[in-house]
Amino acid sequence: MEQMLAARLHIPSRTLRIEEVAKPEPGPGQVLVKVEAAGVCLSDVHLIDGTLTPLLLRGDTVTLGHEVSGTIAGTGPGVTRWTPGQRVVLYAGEIREGVTYTRGVDYDGGWAEYALSSEHALTELPAAIPFDQGAIIPDAVSTPWGAITVTGAVKPAEAVGVWGVGGLGVHAVQLLRTVGAYPVVAIDPNPTARERALAQGADLALDSADPALRERIREATGGAGLAAAFDFAGVPAVRAQALSVLAAKGRLVLVGLTDQPLTVADGTRFSYLQQQILGHYGSDMPVALPQLLSLIQGGRLDFSASISGELPLAQAAEAVERLENKTGDPIRLILRP
Numbered sequence: 605m606e607q608m609l610a611a612r613l614h615i616p617s618r619t620l621r622i623e624e625v626a627k628p629e630p631g632p633g634q635v636l637v638k639v640e641a642a643g644v645c646l647s648d649v650h651l652i653d654g655t656l657t658p659l660l661l662r663g664d665t666v667t668l669g670h671e672v673s674g675t676i677a678g679t680g681p682g683v684t685r686w687t688p689g690q691r692v693v694l695y696a697g698e699i700r701e702g703v704t705y706t707r708g709v710d711y712d713g714g715w716a717e718y719a720l721s722s723e724h725a726l727t728e729l730p731a732a733i734p735f736d737q738g739a740i741i742p743d744a745v746s747t748p749w750g751a752i753t754v755t756g757a758v759k760p761a762e763a764v765g766v767w768g769v770g771g772l773g774v775h776a777v778q779l780l781r782t783v784g785a786y787p788v789v790a791i792d793p794n795p796t797a798r799e800r801a802l803a804q805g806a807d808l809a810l811d812s813a814d815p816a817l818r819e820r821i822r823e824a825t826g827g828a829g830l831a832a833a834f835d836f837a838g839v840p841a842v843r844a845q846a847l848s849v850l851a852a853k854g855r856l857v858l859v860g861l862t863d864q865p866l867t868v869a870d871g872t873r874f875s876y877l878q879q880q881i882l883g884h885y886g887s888d889m890p891v892a893l894p895q896l897l898s899l900i901q902g903g904r905l906d907f908s909a910s911i912s913g914e915l916p917l918a919q920a921a922e923a924v925e926r927l928e929n930k931t932g933d934p935i936r937l938i939l940r941p
């Protein structure tokens with residue numbers, strides 16, 4: 605049986621190992637993809653540190669990686685829509701019988717030489733878009749896109765705040781400009797992240813530790829506060845801070861993941877102002893990916909500045925550590941099998 609390399613996480617011990625495993629065979633309705641690029645997300649860090657646990661995984665070990673691009677290497681019985689050699693982006697998850705399964709969490713992902721996909725859970729990657737940028741679209745770009753356009757339903761000229769301008773948040777800034785939000789306020793304790801947010805189109809970038817943060821946001825929004833606030837950090841303090849500067853009828857959208865409780869300090873104020881807190885997860889990929897790929901191809905969006913470095917698959921642990929410790933302030937690191 606042919607073998608391949610894969611970076612696999614043993615869930616009970618949270619041990620990440622590069623292992624030789626059997627190269628998968630595509631079954632009926634499946635395709636085999638030769639992985640060209642796979643992104644490293646803070647969710648991978650959380651899976652390894654134990655703050656995130658797969659809910660639907662069968663067995664106790666999973667190949668990580670939910671941001672994956674590659675080429676079709678083979679097709680299973682009955683697959684007619686894909687042919688070997690086509691460039692593709694894999695969806696970061698699949699809906700099976702109404703339940704969302706996340707790639708690299710609930711089933712094997714793309715930190716491997718090859719990955720399997722349902723023939724319906726991938727889309728063609730145009731030749732003009734490199735594999736590294738293609739890889740990050742299914743999550744680091746498309747998750748904020750879904751949060752902005754669907755869950756947060758941001759309208760033109762609405763004042764918005766982005767907490768956490770890392771891998772997802774910096775793209776949120778770019779996407780909020782694309783949909784015409786104004787002003788776009790970025791909030792992050794990391795000065796490099798704030799500079800980057802300004803370079804990508806934020807109107808204002810604030811330090812989350814700034815004692816005058818509330819006043820500055822009030823000033824920037826003509827006293828009204830934010831129509832929409834986005835947590836792209838997954839930090840409980842962010843939620844309290846965002847609620848304190850949310851306008852009447854404002855929406856707080858929670859994209860960052862944390863296992864800590866969600867608290868509303870003043871329930872009466874929250875109800876009186878008719879505010880909303882909305883959970884967000886992933887995106888509707890059959891809709892979002894073609895939209896984003898078309899905006900990139902048309903020159904409206906460019907994520908070339910988001911690829912902070914590339915490492916061979918064998919150095920997956922080092923890539924995780926660099927993202928966790930913000931070594932070199934990466935936006936997205938890419939693994940190349």
Ligand SMILES: NC(=O)c1ccc[n+]([C@@H]2O[C@H](COP(=O)([O-])OP(=O)(O)OC[C@H]3O[C@@H](n4cnc5c(N)ncnc54)[C@H](O)[C@@H]3O)[C@@H](O)[C@H]2O)c1
Nearest residue numbers: 646647768769770771772792812837838859860861885886
């Ligand atoms: N809901 C989803 O579908 C989904 C998908 C992917 C990732 N996530 C989650 O989104 C979050 C962000 O992921 P990422 O890969 O962009 O991470 P990242 O590490 O690249 O970025 C996180 C950013 O948050 C900033 N931050 C930390 N504390 C802050 C604070 N108090 N206020 C403001 N900013 C703060 C950091 O400085 C950093 O710039 C993670 O929690 C991840 O698990 C959720």
